Amino acid sequence: MNKWLPIASAVVALGISAGIVLYFKGKPNSPLATPTPIPDVAVQLAPDKQPQIELKFSSDGHYVTVSLSNLNANQLEYNLIYDAMVKSSKLQTGVNATANISGKSIYSQKQLLGSESSGKFSYHEKITNAVMELALRDSSGRSIFTATYPFTVKAGSSSTLTPSE
Numbered sequence: 119m120n121k122w123l124p125i126a127s128a129v130v131a132l133g134i135s136a137g138i139v140l141y142f143k144g145k146p147n148s149p150l151a152t153p154t155p156i157p158d159v160a161v162q163l164a165p166d167k168q169p170q171i172e173l174k175f176s177s178d179g180h181y182v183t184v185s186l187s188n189l190n191a192n193q194l195e196y197n198l199i200y201d202a203m204v205k206s207s208k209l210q211t212g213v214n215a216t217a218n219i220s221g222k223s224i225y226s227q228k229q230l231l232g233s234e235s236s237g238k239f240s241y242h243e244k245i246t247n248a249v250m251e252l253a254l255r256d257s258s259g260r261s262i263f264t265a266t267y268p269f270t271v272k273a274g275s276s277s278t279l280t281p282s283e
Contacts, residue, residue: 160260163190168263169254171279179273180241184215184250185226191254191262192220198229198250200271202242211242220257231271245271250279 167190174183184196199212213229232241248271254263267279 160256160258160262163254163263168265169252171250171252171267172276173250173269173279174276175271175273177274179245179271180231180239181228182231182271183226183228185224186252187224189219189223189225189254192218192257193255193259194219194225195253195255196250198231198248200242200245200248202231202246203244204232204242205240208244210247249282 167188169189170187172185172187174185175181182198184198186194193216195214195216197212197214199210201208201210204211213231215227215229217225217227219225230239230241231245232239234240248269250267250269252263252265252267253261256262265281268282269277269279
């Protein structure tokens with residue numbers, strides 16, 4: 119009889135637990151009946167609220183100043199992605215940045231088109247197939263604008279970007 123006691127206790131406990139769940143499930147203020155809140159969908163930026171983007175390349179083409187205006191967001195993220203020669207090998211590479219821009223309508227950042235380690239610079243050369251991927255986020259971190267902008271690296275030049283279709 120002692121070997122059946124644990125099994126019988128488990129069956130009784132399971133029955134009581136199921137009864138409690140069924141009892142509270144029907145109650146309107148029950149914690150079991152409260153649905154998980156679904157976050158609101160972020161409103162996407164209207165065309166007149168979308169950013170204006172300009173890239174200015176240094177005279178040697180090793181740096182780019184990324185300037186954004188008409189910012190209507192709290193955070194920005196961008197990637198400059200391209201094919202380049204890096205130490206005599208062609209590969210897809212790039213640079214990126216993130217920034218908290220809450221309360222700001224302009225952003226500007228000078229970027230190295232390459233890498234730096236211990237004061238030694240490695241520059242990306244013969245850059246082709248370049249695009250900028252931009253994402254803007256609201257105060258809750260939800261995406262409110264994304265776009266991809268093709269561009270060409272030309273030493274000493276500047277260009278205003280328009281999104282690709």
